[in-house]
Amino acid sequence: MPAMPTPLFECQHLIKRFGGQTVVNDLSFDIVPGECLGVIGPNGAGKTTTIRMCLGLTAPDHGSVNAFGLDMPRDALAIKARLGVVSQMDTLDPDFSCAENLLVYGRYFGMKDSDIRARIPQLLEFAALTHKADAKPGELSGGMKRRLSLARALVNDPQLLLLDEPTTGLDPQARHLMWERLQMLLQQGKSILLTTHFMDEAERLCSRLLVLDHGRKIAEGRPRELIAQHLEPDVVEVYGNGATALAQADEHAGLRAMAARVEVSGETVFFYTAQAQPLLAALGAHHELRTLHRPANLEDLFLKLTGRQIREEG
Incomplete structure (x- = not known):
């Protein structure tokens, strides 16, 4: 039997409470290289809080987050240097062009301008935005903005992408183009942690799923195996x-x-x-x-x- 690959990212027994409510309740999971792990659950299931703990933005009341052999939050800067993040909300700078958004974001990682500028053409091509290099976000469609956010998350060539509902609000054509780009990243060996409300998205992209409800993991496994097991x-x-x-x-x-x-x-x-x-x-x-x-x-x-x-x- 082949040995299991060493996890790239690992959460152990995460607990988070706000007031008297337990939002994340003893949650453990890991991500191996080249895997897309999907996290699905109803509103209030704890998905976004889990992402925030993974990023060091919210401190768990109990449990640990380990990435690339480093500990969060102790090694937060070193971990974030190897992560790419696309949040639910649009965080693009409206005053900068598409190319400038990529340049300024790369500087946050301490990258040299010459290195960032060398990456910008391929990132814009990946996002199908080469013709919009000088356009500002206000001139882009919703799908274009999401693809630019994804390209921006790749500026530091991360090993792991954390995507929090990346296709919410997109029309079917824009969603399919986004899925195509995410599949390309998986084929390149990137790992992805994806939260989504779209079940077809989870089934298309994810090699493994976590189902959360009321902060607890209630099921875990490959999509088709879970369907066969429960239905x-x-x-x-x-x-x-x-x-x-x-x-x-x-x-x-x-x-x-x-x-x-x-x-x-x-x-x-x-x-x-x-x-x-x-x-x-x-x-x-x-x-x-x-x-x-x-x-x-x-x-x-x-x-x-x-x-x-x-x-x-x-």
Whole structure:
């Protein structure tokens, strides 16, 4: 059996409380070279607080953060020199052009101007922004700003990128272009710690996932393995006039018995089953209803583990 690679980044038993609330509760995880580790969870699950502890911006009440053989916060400057960060909020300087944003950011790492200027063309090309080198952030679309933020995070050639919901607010085309760039970084051997609310993003990019809820790790593993472990393989969605009665009325008990689980969300009924064909045949008698048969996915896993109730921010 091959030896496991030495972790590049490691958190052990992190605990963080604010007032009387425990926001992160005994959380441990690691990241190995070339891996994209995804962190998913509802609002208030502790994702952003975890990122802040990883960056030394918030001190844990208990536990440790170790990166590249160094300890946070003791070796914070040395660790940050090898990290790249893209935060949720836009932190680009509106008074500088795209090229100037990269130049000034590189100076924060003590890099020589000549070295930064040598990297700027390839960073702009990577971000598909060569034609916008002299444009200021206010002239860029949302997707362009996010790609510039990613290029800026790469100015110091980091080993590990910490990305906190990097595609929030982007349209589908901009999200796909961002995903393409992140895949390129993984192919180059970079490691990524990614928080996201997009389950398709997590499934596309992440080699491993942590699922957090109420500050605790409730699941960990490869996306497809987690789906197989926690879910039935097939999902039949039923919607249309009278669909919700299928989940409630006694006369439909036989239909529900064909599924391992039945859930209702809004006007849609979800049947989770290992044998979809008998269920689909039975539903064919209900001509007023529409059905969608699909394999179980990461969103189903997320909802099963964390619930369908909406969590408000704060």
